Amino acid sequence: MLPRHKRFLGILVTLIGVTVAIALILSSFQDNLLYYVTPSEAIKKIDDDQSKFRIGGLVEVGSFKRKDGSLQSRFVLTDGIESVEVNYIGILPDLFREGQGIIVTGKFDKMKIFIASEVLAKHDENYMPPDIHALKEPTS
Amino acid sequence: MSIFDMGDYNFYVWSSVFVSMLALFLTYFDAKKKHKDATSTIRNMNKPK
Amino acid sequence: MNIHFKLFSREIRVAFKRWTDALTGFILFFLIAILFPLISDSNKEFLLTIVGPIMMFSAFFASMLSMQNMFKPDFQNGTIEQLMLSKGSFVSLILTKTIAYWLFTSLPLILISSLTASIYFVSGSGILIIQLTLLLSTLTMVHINAFTAAITLGIRYPGALMTLIITPITLPILIFGSKTIENSILGTDISGPLYFLTGMMMLSFFLGPWITASALKISMD
Amino acid sequence: MNLKKIYKYGSPPNFYRFVMKLEPWCLCLGLLMIAIGSIGGLFVAPKDYQMGDAFRIIYFHVPSAYLSMSAYAAMGISSIIGIVWRSNVAFAVAKSIAPFGALMTAVALITGMLWGKPMWGTAWVWDARLTSEFILLLLYLGYIALHATIKEQKRADRAASLLAILGIVNLPIIHYSVVWWNTLHQASTISKLDSPSIVGEMLWPLLLMIIGYMIFFVGVICRGGSAEVLMREKRSNWVKEV
Incomplete structure (x- = not known):
């Protein structure tokens, strides 16, 4: 693998990881940190x-x-x-x-x-x- | 009844007014003082010896 | 890959030499955790309500204490500079170093937490949940600690400043972590806060090393 | 061409001359708007049907809260500009924003407490909005402390900027906290501009106050930022003229 490819792969993996992480965090927002219940x-x-x-x-x-x-x-x-x-x-x-x-x-x-x-x-x-x-x- | 009278909430309303105005003046005079310090520093540096 | 392995084994060897660092955090974690039942009225109901915050707080405190030495010795003897110039990518080397550091300072806390949790009358799956929460949150906190240690590298007495920087970043993890433990003890749904912790863990894994690397670069020049 | 223009206006002497011209206008206009807005809010606007006179705190709480967030956004953006283009002026601006923003955050928290005490029945709760605003205050303080602790100017600028950029994540959390979670704090009153949840005679002083605070903020930053630029450039030739 060329260094250029390695770098590209690194950025791609990072982007995918960050997307999944943000999706997880946003999905947790829906029912969490409730100050009160109904x-x-x-x-x-x-x-x-x-x-x-x-x-x-x-x-x-x-x-x-x-x-x-x-x-x-x-x-x-x-x-x-x-x-x-x-x-x-x-x-x-x-x-x-x-x-x-x-x-x-x-x-x-x-x-x-x-x-x-x-x-x-x-x-x-x-x-x-x-x-x-x-x-x-x-x-x- | 005077228009300055906020009934039960006199303390709360007027102290928040006071705090806000104090903050605005403090920031302005702080910035002004910094500017003054900067110009006087520069003037001192450039004084003919 | 080879260079990562070499760095890793070197970190482990160095950590064994500086075993007092890891031990300090370990003892602190244990002491804080068992101090509350000792000095308070230790009835079961009360202890179960405070176990979440205390577990998170003691883990936070223990990891904060040991982090001052995360980069400092390596900075002084020039290892960081060497890493920067080496042919492996600096970011992934930082990741390796952070994980090695985590193994030494945080993994023991997670292992001992089963014992401390049982002092608080937590039992069965509750202990596993506490360990899982601590696992996720220490894995996040180690990256935050790495960043803070990197950005305050050139400062002689960074203690108070580190606390000020680290607290706002870590606060959400502490809140959600103790929420997870609390929910598991009350028997309610823990998936929400657990998702959050997992998300934060992943986020810190993918972004943390980049940020730490740039902080180190700033501190170096 | 375009980049050249940026460099031209971003150069310290040009920046200095420009903001010194801008500053008196901003201050006069800002103070005028704040004065009219305060009078309108305190004396002209009618009482609220539920809160009576206590609702008048809104005219001081909301502008400072808005400003605490937009000042942070401004600080973050100029930090990015500073790091990417190595602009000394941008670093100076970011540095001069920090104490002002911290003070505004503190004012927003204090006026909020003064409002919450009689209305909610408590001065402080750890709900999402209040917690995230508190985190904002800590971020400002962290920036100031980091900048003050590192001796070397250049390194202090870049390290503190990195921290400021990280903290930008907190801004959407503050803004949407009342939407995402059940909070004790109310939802936003004027986020929808077509039909705000507030009647016109109560709205105009509020808008005046918000815009007035913003313009005043620009004026103060002109002053503080230019002082910072002067200190940084004290050895260069152009400052001898000022």
Whole structure:
């Protein structure tokens, strides 16, 4: 083999290798590094012996209850298909309201209620003043 | 109510404004100082002895 | 091919002479790993949640400690220059050297990790997964270490700088590696992070030697 | 012919004269846009229907975040130019971008924390967007530290540039992190220009701020880069005139 051919072969092998590697990495992106799972996925984990994990979903409208004079609150988290009942003691973020996207950290107890140790509010990418929002969605 | 009042978020909004402006001014004056240092170095080098 | 074999056997002989380097990393890996169960409340549930990060961290730390000497002695006695001028391709010679280096500094860690993992109550296939994860990630990290060692070659005290350069590049591997171990212990799907680690390993194998070679060339002239 | 032109404009004296002319314009225009954008964002734009006044942090968070990434891209590109064409000017520009970019990354992280604390309920989470932005900060710091540690100018330039070029991989990861993964961080608001997810009266100050930051950035780099060029060329003849 001439040195020229050797060099060409080297570059070819490198290119093929890099392509395969990038394909592998991209394919792993699809289901990985999830910061949270949806309620439907969480329901499947209910019987597992698990450590803490995060669920992301919307607070169901009309489900929020708070015990008077305490920080204990109870609400239902849903993704439109399944829903999870959540129990939380602590201060809620300012964005927390019914219909809002929320991420909770915690685990299920024996009553299949999700005991949250942390509640974070997720904001979507839409920004608008209140009057326009009222025009767009008259119900809320 | 004054327009400067951001309600509960006074601290958060104004400190982020402050941090951003501080950063802009710092970068500018840093660049300016570097330029000044460079020109004065060159002037000193080329001073007739 | 002959020149690669010669370089390889030379690296092994040199490594045996400098056995303290490899041993330091080995002992450090082992100590960090067994220190956590010793100093904390060692109940099974807690240890199983931290085993992933700790395995990755101790491997990262051990490989980082030994890498300062990856090119330095060879740089000082002129071996690197010789390699550059030799008729084999410099890039593939670097690859040979990196693999020889990996055999000495990282392979022992993978072997001992079955013991350390069992201290954390990991059992059965979990140990194999930990070893596989460590295999993939150390094979990636050794290339990153090689690059960092090459680019900081001319600097007298490169320790802190090396850490600063190496951390952002290695961070994804540490995250995904501990994710793999965590998932295997929870019994969930590990294919995602494993794909990522495999992809990174391949990427570093094909690109790492090129980058290291150019870093060495920069450091040489 | 074309290459000759590049060499002509890339030569230190021409570069110096050009950027010194460009600099005051960039600074004035940039500062003007930032001023109008800030006033528009802080006082004119209406409150958000969910976040109220806290959303106004967007006018300071987004431009710095954009700039942290585009500054890195600029640094990477001039590093490539420097290595390929051995251009001293390109190395000087890359070097002067680094501290500015690092500061902008830090500002993006700090304003993001100030925004996240009241809204999300936490200042920091290790989700993909925040982690990759943090890695960007480390890359900048690595570049600066490597450049500062190597004594010999030429070697420092090339070694740090190699590191900068490697780090470019991180940019698409930052940008697409909110698309590829479920993150706590929101998706991009103005990535689709035809119909941004933000109403017009809130959008114009944001666009002004982003463009203003960019122009200001160019102005600062003109100043810093030309200082760097002067220091490198201090022994040559043309600098005696300045």
